[in-house]
Amino acid sequence: MGAKCIMIQGTSSSAGKSVMVAALCRIFAKKGYSVAPFKSQNMSLNSYTTNENREIAMAQVLQAEAAGVEPSHHMNPILLKPKEDFISHVIIHGKPAGDMNFYDYQRKLRKRALKAIKESLDNLREKYDLIIIEGAGSPAEINMRQYDLANMEIAHLADADVILVADIDKGGVFASIAGTFMLLDKKDRERIKGVIINKFRGNLDILMPGIREIEKITKVPVLGVIPYDENLKLPEEDSASLSERKYKNKGKIRIGVLRLPRISNFTDIDPLEYEKDISIKFIEAEDTLHGLDAIIIPGTRNTINDLLFLKENGFHDEISDLKDESLIFGICGGFQMLGKKIIDEARRESQHGSIEGLGLLDCKTEFTGAPKIITQSQGKIIGQGIFQGLKGVQVKGYELHEGTTILGDSRPLILLKRGCGNMPGKKLDGAVEGNIAGTYLHGIFHNLKFRRYFTNILRERKGLEKIPYDIDEFKNNTRFSLDRLAETVEKNINLEFIEKLIESDP
Known part of the structure; x- marks a missing residue:
């Protein structure tokens, strides 16, 4: 059967799926696991060329760095890069497959895309102990379920236990968790084994009554509440983040x-x-x-x-x-x-x-x-x-x-x-x-x-005085941010619960 798979899905875009996968890659790599990230289908503006001369999303490069492994096109077999209105540049296994709209992509390339996803997942499962999969958007997009190549369809394909991440910073976190469960069918819902609440600012004691209630509603445990850390600086995935991205602006x-x-x-x-x-x-x-x-x-x-x-x-x-x-x-x-x-x-x-x-x-x-x-x-x-x-x-x-x-x-x-x-x-x-x-x-x-x-x-x-060519603050910060992210997540979640999922028979 190969490696065990754990999947991180979100109640929405920007819930924190990418960084949660990076954190778990870092945590379990340090625990001695051979870990690889995987995102079956990613829509991203930021991409990278691997040593194989293949193109993948930058998020999977960061996750590979967190895991201490070389990025590969198998970590992101399908990449969609928005090009013009309703048109995306489609990349399969790191190579261009054409520019097309969603309808043509689903009609002409869905079978090929699914085959590529299976091939890449099989490749990674042969090489690694643990695959940590990132979903896309939300699994509760019921208008898209039949076309899904990124969420529950992949969880079933990989036989992966799912952990749902919810963003509390935007408000309505309990509604988003309950709504996600309600909109999934029984087969999909049973994949979810736990919930993580992300980007929390405030007093945890005040949140606890809501956590106890949402556990009753969903019948799955809340595995942790991750505090919002404004000091973390990691690469962003798409242009939506630019509206929130604040570069320093006090230099001369x-x-x-x-x-x-x-x-x-x-x-x-x-x-x-x-x-x-x-x-x-x-x-x-x-x-x-x-x-x-x-x-x-x-x-x-x-x-x-x-x-x-x-x-x-x-x-x-x-x-x-x-x-x-x-x-x-x-x-x-x-x-x-x-x-x-x-x-x-x-x-x-x-x-x-x-x-x-x-x-x-x-x-x-x-x-x-x-x-x-x-x-x-x-x-x-x-x-x-x-x-x-x-x-x-x-x-x-x-x-x-x-x-x-x-x-x-x-x-x-x-x-x-x-x-x-x-x-x-x-x-x-x-x-x-x-x-x-x-x-x-x-x-x-x-x-x-x-x-x-x-x-x-x-x-x-x-x-102004010139600066010597000695210390690379950018590299040091990326390393620091990945370590800090992993430490924060490990400190604030029930890691033992996730380890038991991993150690169960794949």
Whole structure:
């Protein structure tokens, strides 16, 4: 039968399923179990390239890190990345399967998706002692039950005991728990063995009468109440979290990140938050760019549509006005926008066809219909322009993009040892010209030397003291947050109950 499976489902989106899986992965890995996370179908804007050169959701990467194992595409066999209205980019086993709406996905790919889920689950069960599965949304979405590939259908497939997580911070926690049970049929309901109440602020004694009553109603125990911890900083999964995401904003150096309508991989920005003197703000349509020391154009699910958004909201002119005084940096789609033109004659990227870019870098990008680039990448900084002081410094990241970029007079940023970069076979990535630069490498700011050099340029321009390249506060914080999360969960739940579930016959 293979590994035992435990599944974490939620009463709603953002109930805390992802972090609960990460916590349990950490806890049981430290107890000596060989643990792997699993999410059969994930809809996420933040993704990552594994060592297999396969694309999976960032949440499963974090969970794998918590478990102390290498991320694999088997941990997230189906990834749906929203691209345009009602259209998602479908990824199966880490490779593109096409862009389609929900109806076509269910009609044309459901059997293939379910087969991929079974294959991945079987693969993990052969390699690990324990699989901790994350659900999606809520199992009580009764309009979707017949199409389910993420909740109770997977619990039955894996023969997994389910623990239901409920978010108390938004209110109505007991109604959400009772309502979930009421809307499930008997077979599904019997899978749930316990409930965890998450994000609690307040006096537990006041909550206890409600806990005793909900246990009578559901006939399952409440296994714990997890306190809300505002000090935890872990990667977010989707753009809904951006409304709640608060970067520090008290530094003397102001970095603005354009909040594109179709923003993706915004976790690229997270390491900058741990840089001294830095203040980060997501720039909305009504905001101004003036007064910013640096502007970052992040990745996007649709370069052309988001470029049109920038133009329609006046950002094109503002960015051009600031090109001589502010650092302007583009990542992936943001890099493509900085060029002179985006060529899409076949309308593969959008229905708008070819359009003019921001014109700040002498390059052009063409969508040719070639296979999507999915690869881990590494190389060294060539040392052109403002990055001349980084010449020879090694960097690594990962690529997830379509389109090839041809440079004119702008100089390349990175000489690649591994990866694709601007064009297949050329081993050159990105571009730099004056204060403007861009790269296809997601995770570029996760490289301490690159990040610190970038922010030291800003410090020097502000008359602030440069910071040495010694301590990586971002890496240290991620490690600290995972350990703290695991300790908090272990302290506040009935872990013995969960261990008995695990030790029962699979």
